[in-house]
Amino acid sequence: xxxxxxxxxxxxxxxxxxxxxxxxxxxxxxxxxxxxxxxxxxxxxxxxxxxxxxxxxxxxxxxxxxxxxxxxxxxxxxxxxxxxxxxxxxxxxxxxxxxxxxxxxxxxxxxxxxxxxxxxxxxxxxxxxxxxxxxxxxxxxxxxxxxxxxxxxxxxxxxxxxxxxxxxxxxxxxxxxxxxxxxxxxxxxxxxxxxxxxxxxxxxxxxxxxxxxxxxxxxxxxxxxxxxxxxxxxxxxxxxxxxxxxxxxxxxxxxxxxxxxxxxxxxxxxxxxxxxxxxx
Ligand SMILES: Nc1ncnc2c1ncn2[C@@H]1O[C@H](COP(=O)(O)OP(=O)(O)OP(=O)(O)O)[C@@H](O)[C@H]1O
Ligand SMILES: [Mg+2]
Numbered sequence: 425x426x427x428x429x430x431x432x433x434x435x436x437x438x439x440x441x442x443x444x445x446x447x448x449x450x451x452x453x454x455x456x457x458x459x460x461x462x463x464x465x466x467x468x469x470x471x472x473x474x475x476x477x478x479x480x481x482x483x484x485x486x487x488x489x490x491x492x493x494x495x496x497x498x499x500x501x502x503x504x505x506x507x508x509x510x511x512x513x514x515x516x517x518x519x520x521x522x523x524x525x526x527x528x529x530x531x532x533x534x535x536x537x538x539x540x541x542x543x544x545x546x547x548x549x550x551x552x553x554x555x556x557x558x559x560x561x562x563x564x565x566x567x568x569x570x571x572x573x574x575x576x577x578x579x580x581x582x583x584x585x586x587x588x589x590x591x592x593x594x595x596x597x598x599x600x601x602x603x604x605x606x607x608x609x610x611x612x613x614x615x616x617x618x619x620x621x622x623x624x625x626x627x628x629x630x631x632x633x634x635x636x637x638x639x640x641x642x643x644x645x646x647x648x649x650x651x652x653x654x655x656x657x658x659x660x661x662x663x664x665x666x667x668x669x670x671x672x673x674x675x676x677x678x679x680x681x682x683x684x685x686x687x688x689x690x691x692x693x694x695x696x697x698x699x700x701x702x703x704x
Pocket of ligand 1 (some may be wrong): 605631660661664691
């Protein structure tokens, strides 16, 4: 791919100017003020993440409530059919359909509850494959509707120390961006791999969509930068905060985001996270 770019972690350490000969008292006041600003900045960053997450959840609720309704309709129809027909094969079939619709509704509820779970600063050993499947439950129908085919290439990888709800937020943003880049449908490749020597896990989200110019790539992580005219039919996109939140979250996980893209060819985004070392 041509036109590749890379974003890496790196804290914005507050400037550390030396004293200019002013009194110790002045320096102390400056230090206090700097600390206060750093704390305020950290609070604002957290607010940004929370707001972006609330927006994502809100957007997903529309689709998932609809799917819930579909599952309920299936359950009700097959329950009626089972009551009407006394023969065993028809009843067995009805019960199987009820079980599968009920299971799907339960999965959707569990994924939404997981994502909205409070205590969002908790890190825990996290299985990325399960996390991806959780997110796919929420987006499956939407991807199908837009004729996006999901390809899973999940190699065995160790767990990572992560905040699952925040990583779900990242994945939803990346998957929705990929889907939106493929207005005429396409392929979304999800790959999990590891580099044992570096002790890292790579999670790749690749689409076969419109790709990005160098200019878009330079600005894609900027707050409020968006090339979309507004939310699409599913209510998603256009705020320009999705990738800002992704970067913020991945930096908080001591990870890196790498982007490769070429106009007309598609985009590959790799999230690299430190693996949890197996117990000695
Ligand atoms: N997979 C992709 N393919 C092509 N362009 C992309 C892709 N992902 C991001 N972009 C570009 O980067 C811009 C910023 O993405 P970002 O997710 O931050 O905002 P958004 O999708 O426009 O809005 P929202 O914050 O609601 O998600 C997008 O508007 C788009 O131009
Ligand atoms: Mg987006």
